[in-house]
Amino acid sequence: xxxxxxxxxxxxxxxxxxxxxxxxxxxxxxxxxxxxxxxxxxxxxxxxxxxxxxxxxxxxxxxxxxxxxxxxxxxxxxxxxxxxxxxxxxxxxxxxxxxxxxxxxxxxxxxxxxxxxxxxxxxxxxxxxxxxxxxxxxxxxxxxxxxxxxxxxxxxxxxxxxxxxxxxxxxxxxxxxxxxxxxxxxxxxxxxxxxxxxxxxxxxxxxxxxxxxxxxxxxxxxxxxxxxxxxxxxx
Amino acid sequence: xxxxxxxxxxxxxxxxxxxxxxxxxxxxxxxxxxxxxxxxxxxxxxxxxxxxxxxxxxxxxxxxxxxxxxxxxxxxxxxxxxxxxxxxxxxxxxxxxxxxxxxxxxxxxxxxxxxxxxxxxxxxxxxxxxxxxxxxxxxxxxxxxxxxxxxxxxxxxxxxxxxxxxxxxxxxxxxxxxxxxxxxxxxxxxxxxxxxxxxxxxxxxxxxxxxxxxxxxxxxxxxxxxxxxxxxxxx
Amino acid sequence: xxxxxxxxxxxxxxxxxxxxxxxxxxxxxxxxxxxxxxxxxxxxxxxxxxxxxxxxxxxxxxxxxxxxxxxxxxxxxxxxxxxxxxxxxxxxxxxxxxxxxxxxxxxxxxxxxxxxxxxxxxxxxxxxxxxxxxxxxxxxxxxxxxxxxxxxxxxxxxxxxxxxxxxxxxxxxxxxxxxxxxxxxxxxxxxxxxxxxxxxxxxxxxxxxxxxxxxxxxxxxxxxxxxxxxxxxxx
Amino acid sequence: xxxxxxxxxxxxxxxxxxxxxxxxxxxxxxxxxxxxxxxxxxxxxxxxxxxxxxxxxxxxxxxxxxxxxxxxxxxxxxxxxxxxxxxxxxxxxxxxxxxxxxxxxxxxxxxxxxxxxxxxxxxxxxxxxxxxxxxxxxxxxxxxxxxxxxxxxxxxxxxxxxxxxxxxxxxxxxxxxxxxxxxxxxxxxxxxxxxxxxxxxxxxxxxxxxxxxxxxxxxxxxxxxxxxxxxxxxx
DNA sequence: AATGAATGAGGTTTCATTCAT
DNA sequence: AATGAATGAAACCTCATTCAT
Numbered sequence: 007x008x009x010x011x012x013x014x015x016x017x018x019x020x021x022x023x024x025x026x027x028x029x030x031x032x033x034x035x036x037x038x039x040x041x042x043x044x045x046x047x048x049x050x051x052x053x054x055x056x057x058x059x060x061x062x063x064x065x066x067x068x069x070x071x072x073x074x075x076x077x078x079x080x081x082x083x084x085x086x087x088x089x090x091x092x093x094x095x096x097x098x099x100x101x102x103x104x105x106x107x108x109x110x111x112x113x114x115x116x117x118x119x120x121x122x123x124x125x126x127x128x129x130x131x132x133x134x135x136x137x138x139x140x141x142x143x144x145x146x147x148x149x150x151x152x153x154x155x156x157x158x159x160x161x162x163x164x165x166x167x168x169x170x171x172x173x174x175x176x177x178x179x180x181x182x183x184x185x186x187x188x189x190x191x192x193x194x195x196x197x198x199x200x201x202x203x204x205x206x207x208x209x210x211x212x213x214x215x216x217x218x219x220x221x222x223x224x225x226x227x228x229x230x231x232x233x234x235x236x237x238x239x240x241x
Numbered sequence: 242x243x244x245x246x247x248x249x250x251x252x253x254x255x256x257x258x259x260x261x262x263x264x265x266x267x268x269x270x271x272x273x274x275x276x277x278x279x280x281x282x283x284x285x286x287x288x289x290x291x292x293x294x295x296x297x298x299x300x301x302x303x304x305x306x307x308x309x310x311x312x313x314x315x316x317x318x319x320x321x322x323x324x325x326x327x328x329x330x331x332x333x334x335x336x337x338x339x340x341x342x343x344x345x346x347x348x349x350x351x352x353x354x355x356x357x358x359x360x361x362x363x364x365x366x367x368x369x370x371x372x373x374x375x376x377x378x379x380x381x382x383x384x385x386x387x388x389x390x391x392x393x394x395x396x397x398x399x400x401x402x403x404x405x406x407x408x409x410x411x412x413x414x415x416x417x418x419x420x421x422x423x424x425x426x427x428x429x430x431x432x433x434x435x436x437x438x439x440x441x442x443x444x445x446x447x448x449x450x451x452x453x454x455x456x457x458x459x460x461x462x463x464x465x466x467x468x469x470x471x472x473x474x475x476x
Numbered sequence: 477x478x479x480x481x482x483x484x485x486x487x488x489x490x491x492x493x494x495x496x497x498x499x500x501x502x503x504x505x506x507x508x509x510x511x512x513x514x515x516x517x518x519x520x521x522x523x524x525x526x527x528x529x530x531x532x533x534x535x536x537x538x539x540x541x542x543x544x545x546x547x548x549x550x551x552x553x554x555x556x557x558x559x560x561x562x563x564x565x566x567x568x569x570x571x572x573x574x575x576x577x578x579x580x581x582x583x584x585x586x587x588x589x590x591x592x593x594x595x596x597x598x599x600x601x602x603x604x605x606x607x608x609x610x611x612x613x614x615x616x617x618x619x620x621x622x623x624x625x626x627x628x629x630x631x632x633x634x635x636x637x638x639x640x641x642x643x644x645x646x647x648x649x650x651x652x653x654x655x656x657x658x659x660x661x662x663x664x665x666x667x668x669x670x671x672x673x674x675x676x677x678x679x680x681x682x683x684x685x686x687x688x689x690x691x692x693x694x695x696x697x698x699x700x701x702x703x704x705x706x707x708x709x710x711x
Numbered sequence: 712x713x714x715x716x717x718x719x720x721x722x723x724x725x726x727x728x729x730x731x732x733x734x735x736x737x738x739x740x741x742x743x744x745x746x747x748x749x750x751x752x753x754x755x756x757x758x759x760x761x762x763x764x765x766x767x768x769x770x771x772x773x774x775x776x777x778x779x780x781x782x783x784x785x786x787x788x789x790x791x792x793x794x795x796x797x798x799x800x801x802x803x804x805x806x807x808x809x810x811x812x813x814x815x816x817x818x819x820x821x822x823x824x825x826x827x828x829x830x831x832x833x834x835x836x837x838x839x840x841x842x843x844x845x846x847x848x849x850x851x852x853x854x855x856x857x858x859x860x861x862x863x864x865x866x867x868x869x870x871x872x873x874x875x876x877x878x879x880x881x882x883x884x885x886x887x888x889x890x891x892x893x894x895x896x897x898x899x900x901x902x903x904x905x906x907x908x909x910x911x912x913x914x915x916x917x918x919x920x921x922x923x924x925x926x927x928x929x930x931x932x933x934x935x936x937x938x939x940x941x942x943x944x945x946x
Numbered sequence: 947a948a949t950g951a952a953t954g955a956g957g958t959t960t961c962a963t964t965c966a967t
Numbered sequence: 968a969a970t971g972a973a974t975g976a977a978a979c980c981t982c983a984t985t986c987a988t
Contacts, residue, residue: 060381062297066983076949078985087983117469144442145380146295151446158448176468183470189452189459190468192439196431196460199438204427207379211386213393217424224424225431232467233411233425234352235418279972301958311974316959530851532767536962546970548964557962587939614912615850616765621916628918646938653940659922659929660938662909666901666930669908674897677852678867681859687894694894695901702937703881703895704822705888749951771979781953786980 045083047073049097052090057138061091061146092153098139099161102130116176120194121226123169127198128222137206140199166191197225280318282308284332287325292373296326296381327388330374334396337371351411355429356461358404362433363457372441375434401426432460515553517543519567522560527608531561531616562623565609569631572606586646590664591696593642597635597668598692607676610669636661667695750788752778754802757795762843766796766851797858800844804866807841821881825899826931828877832870832903833927842911845904871896902930 051072055064066087070077084090110119131137139157147154169191176182184190204216286307290299301322305312319325345354366372374392382389404426411417419425439451521542525534536557540547554560580589600606609627617624639661646652654660674686756777760769771792775782789795815824836842844862852859874896881887889895909921 058383060295060297060384062295063381063384065981077983078950079948081984082947120468141379141382144376144438145378146298147376147442148293148445149295149298154442154446155448158443158446162443163449173468180470182468183466184468185462186455186459189456190463192435192451192456193432193460193463196433196435197428198431199435200427200431203379203434207382207389208393208397210383211389211393213390214398216427220421221424221427224421225428227420228425228428228467229463230467230469231418232463232465233355233408233417233419234465235415236471300956302956310972312958313960313975314973317972322958528853530765530767530854532765533851533854535960547962548971549969551963552968590938611849611852614846614908615848616768617846617912618763618915619765619768624912624916625918628913628916632913633919643938650940652938653936654938655932656925656929659926660933662905662921662926663902663930663933666903666905667898668901669905670897670901673849673904677849677859678863681852681856681863683860683863684868686897690891691894691897694891695898697890698895698898698934698937700937700939701888702933702935703825703878703887703889704935705885706941770977772977782979783954783981784952787951792979 044073044075045093048080048083048090049094052094053098053135053138056091056094056142061087061142061149088150091150095139095143095153096156098136099157102133102136103161103164110171110175112175116172116179116181117230119172120169120176120229123172124194124198124226124229125222127165127195128201128218128225131198131202132205132218134205137202140202141206144203162195166195169194194229197221197229201225279308280328283315283318283325284329287329288333288370288373291326291329291377295377296322296384323385326385330378330388331391333371333374334392337365337368338396338399345406345410347410351407351414351416352465355404355407355411355464358407359429359433359461359464360457362400362430363436363453363460366433366437367440367453369440372437375437376441379438397430401430404429429464432456432464436460514543514545515563518550518553518560519564522564523568523605523608526561526564526612530612531557531619558620561620565613565623566626568606568609569627572600572603573631573634580641580645582645586642586649586651587700589642590639590646590699593639594664594668594696594699595692597665598671598688598695601668601672602675602688604675607672610672611676614673632665636665639664664699667691667699671695749778750798753785753788753795754799757799758803758840758843761796761799761847765847766792766854793855796855800848800858801861803841803844804862807835807838808866808869815876815880817880821877821884821886822935824877825874825881825934828874829899829903829931829934830927832900833906833923833930836903836907837910837923839910842907845907846911849908867900871900874899899934902926902934906930 048069051069052064054072055069058064064087066080067077069090070080073080080090084093131140139161143154143157147157170187173182173184173187173190173194177184177187201216201218201221204213205218207213209215283304286304287299289307290304293299299322301315302312304325305315308315315325319328366375374396378389378392382392405422408417408419408422408425408429412419412422436451436453436456439448440453442448444450518539521539522534524542525539528534534557536550537547539560540550543550550560554563601610609631613624613627617627640657643652643654643657643660643664647654647657671686671688671691674683675688677683679685753774756774757769759777760774763769769792771785772782774795775785778785785795789798836845844866848859848862852862875892878887878889878892878895878899882889882892906921906923906926909918910923912918914920
């Protein structure tokens, strides 16, 4: 699936080249050095195109043009359009959802941990270079079951698990009263997910803009206090 | 965009018809009634295909085959693939999001109203024949800005407005304490939206199944009470 | 090729018709009487369409709509698009190029006869309802060899023969000096043909308009006198 | 409309090429030179097809097959069927009607100039590879107004203007007596135009063949002397 | 390594014509 | 006689991918 490993190093030096025909020297060229980040350049271009048109409607030619290379050159780095897409999404997920944290920081309150998580998640999931991922997974995931599955496993479930863990910790400590931490975690993520989708889907087509800060605050507020009036103060 | 109007209506009953001149009966015709649901049949088939593959990857030939007609016959009812898609999505939205309700039922508590709303919304938005709509809007909305806009206006915003109205009513009555009803409404919808997407996107690719009833209950619980432990009872 | 003969007379009287379902009379209709000139109506409509778009690009549906009937109704009168075209062109040719004249009017001078002929031909060949014929024969004649051949035989050659006969008569009488009457006849027709084409082809696309009267006069003048200055008067 | 410019030029000779870096020869390449006449080959094939069937009825597949390439390869050189047609016709016109002549050769008599012009025009306009152009312009010009206009401007009018100039020169010198040079020029061209059409339209369908030499002579004779007998000798 | 050229497979759409009423 | 519906055949065109240099 990934040809870059099998193809050795980036061989050319940036040295002059003489092109000679049978008659005479006709050119002195400085070959464009293939940089090690050619793959990155492709992925960046692919992100733009996939974000703008979706997987099916994106065209390899546009990606290549954006990179400034020829279409076949794409295939030197990736096996197929699908491979580019998979690498791109995989990378973004790995980027946005960092590997297992060292466990919960027990010195902090569950509420504090959750509040931090929500704030961070709002920022990460709505990053403009990532927001298209859930969108495209949603729209074309059926055509890439493994990829959708990967996103599910590595992005969604992992995040949900972490939230659930915090919730359970809070319950254990008496901070939280939550009968169903498993599903409550989905409620917590729901507000974030909706916001990310909003930004990626509706804003570009002229929907009303969303104020992410206000949304993050309101969401946290609801998550902690609920709607019902109460006497006691909130932390 | 919609050829059905231009092609006569299906006023005829499928009953025998006598055509009588001044002299005598000259014909007994049973007009071949193209069923009024030919369009419906196409839309149903289209739903399957679009749900299964997305807009771009769906093929007119597959839709036709599913209906049991020829490809060109599709064009007797619709002008284009896009027209089918628009009719389908528009119809589903109109179906799932009914027209303006008669206004809030002031005899009930805001909490009761919201609880009912959440329960109903969970059912409607996760209906298996509708759930693909947000998914596909998400994935290919950029390519159909008017449609995405329509979905935004007619489905999302309308629902959000209704929730927000209930929230404000509750606040006015002292039932709810909610500093930012606008964004809180988005939190409320968030859990529902995530559930619908889950069902439509992740379950088909083998993600862990979601228990909608439990989810609805947990979401309502969180929305009303929040996570924090408290002494008072909840409604 | 022509179905009209085989299908008897135009049967319906223009009498009221009762349309009765099993339950009750639902309509009183006055059936559109099929007039004996249905074929004419089709041909007239076809002329418009063929003139406007050429044979290949003309659409049966447009012809039918212009007549105010359904597409299949066309096939009650003609076997095919090609049959309509052939009937149309054949009719027009027969119309514009009348059957053999009673022979040359020997009481008139050849010059007078030719002058009359040129004047008449300019009028006939540039008639707006006929001018499209040479145009379309030229453009799509290869696809209808018999038709092109028919046009050649019945329109062009016949006219040429008549001109040639006048020329020979003039030569015999000493009126004309013409070494090659056969080809001279083509020269005579050339100016007329060019004018007809001009009107049919270039004027519609914004070419400079042609003044047919002036052109007819100038052409006759050239044909009789030639360009060279001379002393003698001209007839 | 024309992709050839955008795709690099064919500067390379089909000779071996040595590519040399600072260190050593690294390649001996014989670049697959797509011959500069790939476009020409397509145009030639297109000419055959368009000539044989007209624009609308010609098929891209047939053109491709005639060239010996795949259908999509056509689109590497041209954007569309229409683009091929336009390039073909434009090229032929440019080919047959050369750019501005250096002006009239005042050392010759107007009669001599015109005689030469007629002789040359007969040859050029009836060239077998060009004759289909007027034919197809006539037949399908309405569908390509710009092209018809172009033909009108660049071919017809330009030629007419040149003839008219000669005529006026002859009149000014007393060689010609011509009251209406503008329309007389059309008469002159008429005979040539008819001959070209004859060859392109009627001969292929079995019409009587035309003897172009005799026709050219007879036409010139008529143009100079007219039909009327006269005493004086002609030049 | 890089690319211009080439193509197979497939897509949507159009239209003359026939069928069944 | 007339027509709404239906369709087979074909057209143009696009694009991911491979070939040969």
